[in-house]
Amino acid sequence: MLRRHPWVYAGAIAQVRGAPASGDLVAVHAADKRFLAWAAWSPESVIRLRCWSFHEADRIDETWLGDRVGAAVARRGGLEEVTDAVRLVYAEADFLPGLVVDRYGDQLVVQMQAAGVERHREALLDALCRASGCDNVFDRSDGALRAREGLPGTSGVLRGDAPPDVIEVREQGVRFGVDVRRGHKTGFYIDQRDNRRRLADLVRAFRARHGRAPRVLNCFCYTGGFSLAAALAGAETVVSVDSSADALALAHANAERNGIASTPHSAAHPPTAAGMQWRCADVFEELRAMRARDERFDLIVLDPPKFAANHHQVDRAARAYKDINLNGLRLLEPGGHLLTFSCSGAIDADLFQKIVAGAVIDADVECDLRARLAAGSDHPIRMTHPESEYLKGLWLERGD
């Protein structure tokens, strides 16, 4: 905490004065009695304290919380020209530990993932509506993190009207339907915005350089984020793979929303028929099947779910990342590009790069690392809280 990291683990606490309840504000002192921070107490969590502020003069009240919310919303200014799907509050990185708020048009979706923000639910909601100008707030505090805080999962309308089944947002000229009730996270992978643009740029650059449109493979496509970015930028074929029929149904609807004709998803549409192909399949198996069929691609995206939920799963996750990257690289044409991601917090950028380098070696190809990729600017990485950097990507270009 002397290094201003916002968490204190239970094992690091020598003494507790009084009997604080879940979400109570407590003053944190060092062994030599120096003031360290104001924090929220979370008796059930291994992260026993989450710090609001390191300034003794601060008063953590409704005004203070409102100021933090206002500052978070204000620093997203400018994104509205690009999209109306924006992360307005990113928890620890915005000094509001455990609070995530995403905006889809005029609908806010919140996740209150820690005892401190749960305690101040109403004040935070007031401040959010004020700062954003939105009246409608939906709760998606139903993830695994709440259980670790000893809080029950909650979901439903908190303020204003119930959201429609699908909310339409636009991002860089592409329309997406977002299901805030049942979708992953708050409904959409807002964090990949810049990387979807990167893919669209690569499609255009490929056409300019090679005089033909690229064939694109998007693995773990969810509702078609990368697929539609590539298609609208002029890809010849976009093959999209996901194991969830529900996600593919929304992806399919999203293609139609953008006027893109597509074949219905099925297991075996050969990529020679131009257009969109949605394949409901396991990526680990489908990559092998594509190799057996000798399918090849100019641009490949690998954006899997979190393979490692914690440090105990790192080895197994590393093998899974290696597997998809190796088999993905085997399908990549010479001169082609791979955008490969990991959103596992337990796997840091260094380790991820080593895993992918191992895949490059085993695939017996040469690749340049063109750039390291990350989440968009509405997911800031606080230097004193490295955990805010969960999404890491590598942009590789295969040599000829």
Ligand code: SAH
């Ligand atoms: N790239 C997406 C987000 C990916 S989320 C975007 O930009 O919106 C991860 C997706 O992987 C989910 O849709 C999930 O259904 C899918 N998935 C998980 N395991 C899978 C597997 N083994 N094979 C295929 N899809 C899988």
